[in-house]
Amino acid sequence: MSVKELFRCIGRTEDEKRDKMISKQLKKADKREKSIIKILLLGIAESGKSTITKQMKIIHINGYSEEERRQNVLWIRKNLRDSILTILGAMKRLDIKLEDEKLEESSNYLLTKCIEDSSEYPDEFYDHTSNLWSDKGVLKCYKRSAEYQLIDCAKYFLDKIHVIRREDYLPTEQDILHCRTLTNTIQKIEFTITENKFKIPFHVFDVGGQRGERKKWIQMFDSATAILFVLDSSTFDVNVRDDFESNRLLEATGVFEHIWNCRFLKDVSILLFINKIDLLVEKIMSGSSSIESLLKTVPTSHKYYPLYEKMYKSFNDITDGERKYFVDSLSMCKTTTKTIITKKGKKQCIQPKVSEEVIKTAVFIKRVFMEIAVSSKKTKTGRDLHKDHDCQYFYTCAVDTKNIEKVLEGVRSILTKNALRKICII
Ligand SMILES: Nc1nc2c(ncn2[C@@H]2O[C@H](COP(=O)(O)OP(=O)(O)O)[C@@H](O)[C@H]2O)c(=O)[nH]1
Ligand SMILES: [Mg+2]
Structure with a gap:
């Protein structure tokens, strides 16, 4: 071999080595990219999206510094x-x-x-x-x-x-969680969770929920791992701000159906957070409103009237499983506990018993949304649009760190398992 040939050979080997290294790095980056869990928080305005983001900062990052608290x-x-x-x-x-x-x-x-x-x-x-x-x-x-x-x-x-x-x-952390601020830019928070010794990065996006802001959602759909759809369960008797014609629960139902049937999200699972259960309990227990009165105000010509009416017909007929799931979720809420003084003079926290009406209302709301999520929809080619995704629900109280910590544990375990499976680790 001539010296010239030898040099050419060495050059090729160097090129090959470099190519190999680049491809290895690309694979690694791709794996890292694929392993990122990208969560979008969606839902109509004031449902509790930003409060959930604040909880993630408290639970998974390092909470609020004195300076950040002062800014509130x-x-x-x-x-x-x-x-x-x-x-x-x-x-x-x-x-x-x-x-x-x-x-x-x-x-x-x-x-x-x-x-x-x-x-x-x-x-x-x-x-x-x-x-x-x-x-x-x-x-x-x-x-x-x-x-x-x-x-x-x-x-x-x-x-x-x-x-x-x-x-x-x-302000305390509780004050910050209760503080209402308007979200009109897309906010992102990032944190890492270690699962089976693997570090899994989470990127969470909080968006504005007002009608004008919803146009911006679509740009976020690309590569989303999961949608966290937040629903305010307590305002079934309240109209949308600036629209005295439109009921908030009906509006949320429409937005949820749109997201569930969106073809860009056909393989993205939805985690439904039926939020503000503390306020739902307070409202029903005070006797100030009921689902029955909501039904009376919905015009029979409304798109969702048949769905609501169908669900209302089985209002009194709930399963033990549905009852237990709601009662257990509520028992994780510190916000709804009451302090009593025992006979021995000691302070004790108890979860007051809620009425049947509260449980039935929570189940009714869940059934409306899950009914949409189980209905099948065929594409033009006859494929089931919902074959590759599902919807799971959780009852939440976003201002309650104990409740959200527990719920997020469940969410994390679903999502990390999916992510590890995707990059072939489990
Ligand atoms: N009591 C109670 N208040 C809540 C709950 N979730 C959110 N909020 C309050 O509802 C208001 C609107 O919440 P926010 O997170 O800003 O809604 P967003 O518009 O969806 O981002 C804030 O004042 C929150 O503190 C909840 O589960 N219980
Ligand atoms: Mg917000």
Whole structure:
């Protein structure tokens, strides 16, 4: 072999070595890419998507630093202001009077001086709000909040005015979980979970749920591993914000059906979070609303009337399994527990018994959505569109870290098994 040939040979070997290395790296990158679990949080506005993202940060990343907690102060004070202004506005519309007439001055102050967004809240603001919040008329209007649009955290923050008003107020994690902020950009959080000694990366995307924001969802569908569809179970008697014609549960049903039948998601499983079960319990137990009254307000010509009517016909007929699943999920919620003093004078946390009506309502809502998810749909070529994906449901309370921790454990185990199977590890 001539020296020239020898050099050519060495060159080829180097090229081959490099090619081999590149292909190895590409395979590794592909494996890593495939192993990423990409979760999209979808659902209509105010269903609890951002709260679930916050819980993931608390459970899987390192929670909220002092600085991050401080950044929420202004949002919380704004939540407080929005809450009292909404209630006072609704009192006028619903013609509910203040019990203490002297508080008219407080109401006028807030309705005239505090309507602009502000970063400063003077002492008078807190004094007037605090006085009004203890008025029976204001409370009566708060209890009728299904008839107007009030943020869910209203009571939580109004009960804490004395803390929130302090100059050195630093929100707790619970305060952050209750804080309502508007999501109008796509937010992403990343964390890693170790399963069978393999590090599995999770990328979670939180999007806006308002009608205008839903157009942006489709760009996220590519390479999604799972959809986490969040549904507010407590507002079956409330209309969509800015649309007094449209019921929130019906709107969520339509969005869910659209996602389930979307051809870009035909092999993406859906995890349905039937959320805000704490508020559902509170609403039904107070006797202020029922599924029966919802059915009475849905026009018989509505697309989903037959589905709702069919599910309502079996309202009293629930299985032991369905009952147990709801009761067990509720027992994981710290939020709904009550503290009692035992005969021996000790404090004890108990989960109060819920009425049959609560359980049946939770089962009714689950059945509506699962009915959509089990119905088959054929493509033009006659294939079953839903052959490669399924839907599993969980009852959740997104503001309850204990409940979400347990639910996410279940979700994680489903998803990591799928991911490891995909990259041929198990
Ligand atoms: N009580 C209660 N409040 C909740 C629950 N989930 C969410 N919220 C509150 O509902 C409001 C809207 O939640 P958010 O996560 O912003 O909804 P998103 O629009 O879907 O992102 C916030 O004030 C949350 O604290 C829940 O399970 N129980
Ligand atoms: Mg959000």
